[in-house]
Amino acid sequence: MSARQDRGHDGRQGLTALSTQGTLDTVVAAETPEGILLELRPAGLVPRFYAFMIDWMIRIAVMWVAIIVTSIMGGIGIALWLILVFALEWLYPIAFELMPSGATPGKRAFELKVILDNGLPITPAAAVTRNLLRTADFLPFAFGLAIVSMLVRSDCKRLGDLAAGTLVVYEPRPSRKVVATHVEAIAPARPLSPQDQAALAALAARASRLTPERLDELAAMAAVVSGDRGRAGPEVTRRVLGVARWVLGGR
Amino acid sequence: MMTPLRFEEMYEEEWTELEALLDAVRGRKGSVPPPATVSGARLAALYRRVCEHLALARARFYPVHLIDRLERLTGDAHQVIYYRRDFGIARLREFVAADFPRAIRQHAAYVAAAAAAFVLPTVLIGCLVYWRPELILSVVSVEQAASIEQMYSPAAHSIGRERSANSDWIMFGYYIRNNIGVAFQCFAGGLFAGIGSLFFLGYNGAFGGAVAGYLTERGLSSTFYSFVATHAAFELTAIVLSGAAGLRVGFALLDPGRLTRAQALVVATRESAVLLYGVTALLLVAAAVEAFWSSATWLPHGVKYGVAGVCWVAVLGYCTFQGRRAD
Numbered sequence: 001m002s003a004r005q006d007r008g009h010d011g012r013q014g015l016t017a018l019s020t021q022g023t024l025d026t027v028v029a030a031e032t033p034e035g036i037l038l039e040l041r042p043a044g045l046v047p048r049f050y051a052f053m054i055d056w057m058i059r060i061a062v063m064w065v066a067i068i069v070t071s072i073m074g075g076i077g078i079a080l081w082l083i084l085v086f087a088l089e090w091l092y093p094i095a096f097e098l099m100p101s102g103a104t105p106g107k108r109a110f111e112l113k114v115i116l117d118n119g120l121p122i123t124p125a126a127a128v129t130r131n132l133l134r135t136a137d138f139l140p141f142a143f144g145l146a147i148v149s150m151l152v153r154s155d156c157k158r159l160g161d162l163a164a165g166t167l168v169v170y171e172p173r174p175s176r177k178v179v180a181t182h183v184e185a186i187a188p189a190r191p192l193s194p195q196d197q198a199a200l201a202a203l204a205a206r207a208s209r210l211t212p213e214r215l216d217e218l219a220a221m222a223a224v225v226s227g228d229r230g231r232a233g234p235e236v237t238r239r240v241l242g243v244a245r246w247v248l249g250g251r
Numbered sequence: 252m253m254t255p256l257r258f259e260e261m262y263e264e265e266w267t268e269l270e271a272l273l274d275a276v277r278g279r280k281g282s283v284p285p286p287a288t289v290s291g292a293r294l295a296a297l298y299r300r301v302c303e304h305l306a307l308a309r310a311r312f313y314p315v316h317l318i319d320r321l322e323r324l325t326g327d328a329h330q331v332i333y334y335r336r337d338f339g340i341a342r343l344r345e346f347v348a349a350d351f352p353r354a355i356r357q358h359a360a361y362v363a364a365a366a367a368a369f370v371l372p373t374v375l376i377g378c379l380v381y382w383r384p385e386l387i388l389s390v391v392s393v394e395q396a397a398s399i400e401q402m403y404s405p406a407a408h409s410i411g412r413e414r415s416a417n418s419d420w421i422m423f424g425y426y427i428r429n430n431i432g433v434a435f436q437c438f439a440g441g442l443f444a445g446i447g448s449l450f451f452l453g454y455n456g457a458f459g460g461a462v463a464g465y466l467t468e469r470g471l472s473s474t475f476y477s478f479v480a481t482h483a484a485f486e487l488t489a490i491v492l493s494g495a496a497g498l499r500v501g502f503a504l505l506d507p508g509r510l511t512r513a514q515a516l517v518v519a520t521r522e523s524a525v526l527l528y529g530v531t532a533l534l535l536v537a538a539a540v541e542a543f544w545s546s547a548t549w550l551p552h553g554v555k556y557g558v559a560g561v562c563w564v565a566v567l568g569y570c571t572f573q574g575r576r577a578d
Contacts, residue, residue, distance in 0.1 A: 082424025135439035201314035249254025
């Protein structure tokens, strides 16, 4: 069986090997028809719990306002209130998750969104099932099964997510563009493998966020690239960052 | 020689154009000169270009911020391009005319099993309670039994509820909240190898049977049956169908066939979700009928039974024959 067929059996296996080999990260990779891998970052129990609490408080608030409004309307008011309670209980998450943002207000507050586990936007059928199955997740009490399932699985799915094939992921956030421009580019002392180049670029990107002492420590580990093996200090750091700048193209 | 900086310079224009297009599609304000109209072809072409760039950048181990930006860009574009807006009036008509009844027939075996799980306890417990009425007390308390009896007494102002709640509207809201919740439970229970569905079906069936048997023995059958006959056509059908959807899910776990259990589960829920949309609609109809029609005391029983007959024929006919012609 070819590698590709093998991967087709379980979308994740082959992809994980490509992008997250040997890491503790919980990244789920999804392959698009265009042949690229989207890296999805599942959200764990804690942010989802907070998001749930926010949604819960919003619902309670709406119910309280509705009680005040409907109580002056008599019989029809009570009916409207009961229907509203039903809608808040079952339709609130479904409606919000089907909107382009793919998230309830609580999830949006924590930059989470619901998508299908192949990276596609959520479909109505998936939104309905994942939210109706909340009943099953609630068992035996206080969302016991959901909590266990989210803690046990690396992709943090609850039962409803498993059945609907959905994932709750973090909205990707842009990482800061930092290029070491204040140092002079220096040609490396020896040819650098792609991995070495990536490590240097990552170091340069983090340089401004590290304390000078820590930066010196890290740069000392990479001192080979500028021909300073075994030495450390601000001067070595400057030269290593110079090589990083060269790698990034500043020559 | 190609370096990350050159790479970024060369394609920056395309990336910002795609970013602007995406902002325009998602209706975000404040993007750099927003394009007047969004061209789908342009969006798709740019998306494929950026996918290429991402693949190149990854293969060449370009800096993290560059790869991150491309990942974000392709991820956003992917969400926008594949977002489906297929719920409109036309879709709804297709659903009522074909999808829902076809889904019912597609799940015929599960519907039959769910119907059996519901009807058998109803009949069994019903007969048992009719034979020995004191058994009703093993299902409900003495007070509840008394209140049930009082609800269906011919002297009641309106049937099927206590006198205190005398507004049709209140009961309409109550039935929506209560009955649809029960149906959703029947479905969700399916996740436990179908046992939950069987339990809820059997439990609701047994409870209904017990009440029916008790009231029949008490001689209140005419008020009771004329009350339940009409909305039962919608309500019982809906409960059985949601149970069938649950059983489908449960069976997918027990016998996943050539798929893994996880995959079989996803396929099963995706297909049975169609049933749930229909179940919700049926229960909304049932709630309206129960609140505004079934409870009316001024209607002669003959009329009620007649309408009930029409409803049953309509519902069962719809499930059996609607949408058979291929279009």
